[in-house]
Amino acid sequence: MPEPDEAVRDTAASNLPFGTVITDSLHVGCPVIDSESRELGKYSAQTDGDELERAFRPKSCRESVITVPKGARCASTVRERPILETERLVLREMVEADFEALCRTLQDGKAMYAYEGPFDDAEVKEWLDRQLARYRDDGFGLWAAVLKDTGRFVGQCGLTVQDCDGVPVVEVGYLFERAYWHRGLATEAAVACRDHAFDVLGADEVFSIIRDTNEASQAVARRNGMTPRSSFIKHYRGVRMPHIAYSITREERALLALRA
Numbered sequence: 001m002p003e004p005d006e007a008v009r010d011t012a013a014s015n016l017p018f019g020t021v022i023t024d025s026l027h028v029g030c031p032v033i034d035s036e037s038r039e040l041g042k043y044s045a046q047t048d049g050d051e052l053e054r055a056f057r058p059k060s061c062r063e064s065v066i067t068v069p070k071g072a073r074c075a076s077t078v079r080e081r082p083i084l085e086t087e088r089l090v091l092r093e094m095v096e097a098d099f100e101a102l103c104r105t106l107q108d109g110k111a112m113y114a115y116e117g118p119f120d121d122a123e124v125k126e127w128l129d130r131q132l133a134r135y136r137d138d139g140f141g142l143w144a145a146v147l148k149d150t151g152r153f154v155g156q157c158g159l160t161v162q163d164c165d166g167v168p169v170v171e172v173g174y175l176f177e178r179a180y181w182h183r184g185l186a187t188e189a190a191v192a193c194r195d196h197a198f199d200v201l202g203a204d205e206v207f208s209i210i211r212d213t214n215e216a217s218q219a220v221a222r223r224n225g226m227t228p229r230s231s232f233i234k235h236y237r238g239v240r241m242p243h244i245a246y247s248i249t250r251e252e253r254a255l256l257a258l259r260a
């Protein structure tokens with residue numbers, strides 16, 4: 001086992017890969033950039049005699065968990081570079097450090113009643129890994145919903161490709177911590193994701209596929225301008241689950257905008 005100074009020097013000796021994220025105790029990610037080119041990318045450290053320092057961190061960051069070569073800078077925190085922003089929320093990609101925050105929802109039996117009960121740790125990890133894979137493969141997924149005023153992770157909302165009775169569709173999905181229900185946060189986030197699907201992804205129709213007993217999520221879908229189109233059966237955890245496919249088309253969204 002190397003001494004601490006040697007371990008730090010070993011960190012400097014390796015190239016930090018494109019998009020390396022520094023994760024701090026607030027679960028904020030800071031991509032490393034080359035201090036000379038100011039472009040996101042690799043920072044190649046010269047190990048001979050290099051002095052090392054902690055990366056610059058904005059006020060929103062606390063103690064970084066890795067040390068980077070002198071001159072490397074934090075391009076921006078995830079909070080400052082959101083995927084989407086609403087009146088009260090920032091939607092950003094989840095990171096590994098969000099595991100415990102995810103557990104607050106995914107291991108809450110009441111919040112997870114539509115999934116037939118809470119997840120164990122392995123299922124939460126699988127859920128998180130699935131979102132990270134979606135970001136990489138699709139460019140989108142379920143995003144962390146973070147309160148602007150406190151920075152607290154309070155739920156998830158985003159876009160995924162789902163099977164709708166044999167047809168792949170773009171779905172708005174949302175799942176919030178129970179302590180933050182009945183505040184309009186799910187609707188606020190869902191509307192932003194719906195518009196992102198139309199305006200950025202170029203979708204012609206956007207869905208929310210909801211278990212027939214989940215009346216709260218159906219109410220969010222209706223507030224998002226969606227109407228029920230069809231119903232079909234899903235099987236999950238050995239349970240037969242009727243689902244309703246809600247959707248809104250591009251033309252219907254345009255009519256909503258005219259009425260607003």
